[in-house]
Amino acid sequence: MQRQLSLLDQALAKIGQGLAAAAAPSPTAAINYPAQGKADSARSEAERRHIAGLMRINHTGEIAAQALYHGQALVATQPHIRAHLLQAAQEERDHLAWCEQRLTELNDSPSRIGPAWYVGSFAIGVVAGLAGDRWSLGFVDETERQVAEHLSDHLAQIPETDQRSRAILAQMRSDEQRHGQQARDAGGQALPARIKSAMRAVATMMKIGAYRF
Template sequence: MTTETTRAPRLPGDLSHDQLLDRVIRVDHAGEYGAKRIYEGQLAVLGSKPEGQVIRHMLEQELVHLKAFEKLMVERRARPSVLFPIWHVAGFALGAATALMGPKAAMACTVAVEEVIDEHYRQQNAALGESEPEITEKIAQFRAEEVEHRDTGLAHGAEQAPAYELLSGAIKAGSRLAIWLAERV
C-alpha cells in the first residue's frame, strides 16, 4: 500500500480520494437503482411467465445492493446523481421494452448490462485499492452477483434473442453512457 507521500503527484483534473469515493458511491447507487428499475420493467411484462421467478430473484439481489449504497451515501455524505429521475424512467423503459421483445431479449438486456457492470466494478476496486476495504469488499461481492446474473441470462437464452449483437451493443453503449453521466452529474 502506498502512502500519500510516495504517490505520484496529483495532476490537474485528478480526483482526490474523497472525490473518488463520492463518485464511486454516487454512480453505484444510481446503477443499482437503474438495475432495480430494469427488473421492475421486465416483471411488469413477464412477471406471470416462467421467467418471472428468475427475474424476481435477480431483483431481490439488486435491492440488497441498492440498500447498501443508500446506507453508504448517508454514512459517507455522498450526493446522489441529479439525473435520478432519468434513471427511474429509463431503467423501467429499458426493462419493459426488452421484455416486450420476448424473454430472450430481456435476458440479453441483463447480459449486456451485467457485462458492463462487471468491468465497471473491477475498475472501481482497482482505483480504490486498499484504501477502503469495507467498500471494496461490498463491490467485490456485488460484482460476483452481477456476474451470476449475466450467467443466468446466458443460461436462459440471451444469445438467441433477435438481433442479439445489435441489441447487446446498444444496451452496453447506453450503460457506459449512464455510468459516465452518473459519475459526474
Template sequence: MIDKVLIEIDRALKTLTLEPTEKRVRPDASIQENSSLSTPNKKINAQYMRVNHSGEICAQGLYRGQLFFNRNALIKSELEKAADEEADHLAWCNKRIEELGGKTSKLNPVLYTSSFIIGAFNSFVDEKSNLGFLAETEKQVALHLTRHLGRVDKNDIKTIHILKAMKADEEGHESSAIAMGAKELNPLAKKIMGKASKLMTKTTFYI
C-alpha cells in the same frame, strides 16, 4: 392494466424517494472505517459509489420493466430474486455514499424511467431476447465494477468489499439468465448498450 401502471408508479416513487433498506448484511459490516483516508480520496470514492448507486437505480427500473409484460413464472421468479439482490446493492451504495460525505445523482429519476421503458420493450418483444438483454447488461455491469475496483483508493477496504460482493451477484445474475435460455444479442445492440453505459457513468460521476 391500469392497476399495474399505478403499482409501478408507486414503486418508482418509493425507489427514488425513500431510503433503501437491505435484506442482507453489508459485506463490509465487520470492517472498521480507515481513518487514514484523505478527504480528496473520500470524495472520489463517493463519486464512484454514486455511479454504482445510479447503476442500481437503472437495475431496479430495468427489472420492473422486464417484469411488466412477462408471463413466464420461472423468469418472473428469477427476475424478482435478482431485483431483491440489486435492492441490497442500492442500499449498500446509498449508505456508503453518506459515510464518504457524498450525494446521490440528480439524474436518477430519468435513469429509472428510461431503464423501465427499455426493460418493458424487451419483455414485450421476445422472451429469449429479454433474457439476452439481461445477461448482457449484467456482464457489462460486472466489467464496470471491475474497473472501479482498480480505481478506488486501496485503503478503502469497506468500499472494496461492497464492490466485490456486488460483482459476484451480477455475475450470478448473468449466469442465471444464460441458464434460462438467454439469446445472445447482436454486436450492434451490445455496442449501443456499451455507449449508453459509458454516458451514464460519465454523467453521474459529476451530477
C-alpha cells in the same frame, strides 16, 4: 367488482413505486452489509470525492437495474421468468442500500438524476421484455456482464486501504455475475453486437452524469 388493471395501469403504478423508492432513503439491505468490520483508513479529500463519485455511479446503476427488471417482469410471458427477474430486482435493491450506506459514510449523497434513470430504464426493460423471454434473458445476461466489467474497473481505481468500498463492490460483482449465469442457464439469447454497443453507450452517459451530479 374490482377492475382489472391494464398493462398501462400496471406500468404507471410500477413507475410510481419506483420513483418513490428512488427518491427515498433505501431500506436496510436484506442481507449482511459486506463492509461490516472492514478497515477504512484516512484519505485525502480528492480520494474521498473520487470514491464517492464511483459509489454514486453504482447507486444510480442499481436504480436503473431495478427499473430494467421491473419493466421486463411486467411483460414476461412465463411465470418462472417473471419470478427470476423480480428476484434479481430484489437483490439489486440490496446493492442499492449498500451503496447508499457507503455514500453516507463518505459524507456524500446519491445522484440527483436517479429518478430520471428509473423511468428511462423501465421503458427499455419493457421493450426488451416485449421482444420475447429468451431475448429478455439475453438482455439480463449482457446487462450483468457490462456491470461486472465496470465494477472490476472501479475496484482497480479504489485504494487497497479502502477495504469497505472494495468489499461492497466485490460482493456486488459476484452477485451480478451470478445473475448473468442464471439468465444464460434459463435460455437467454445472445444479443447482436449493435445492441451491446448501444447498451454501453447508454451506460457511459449514466456514469458521466451520476459521477458529477
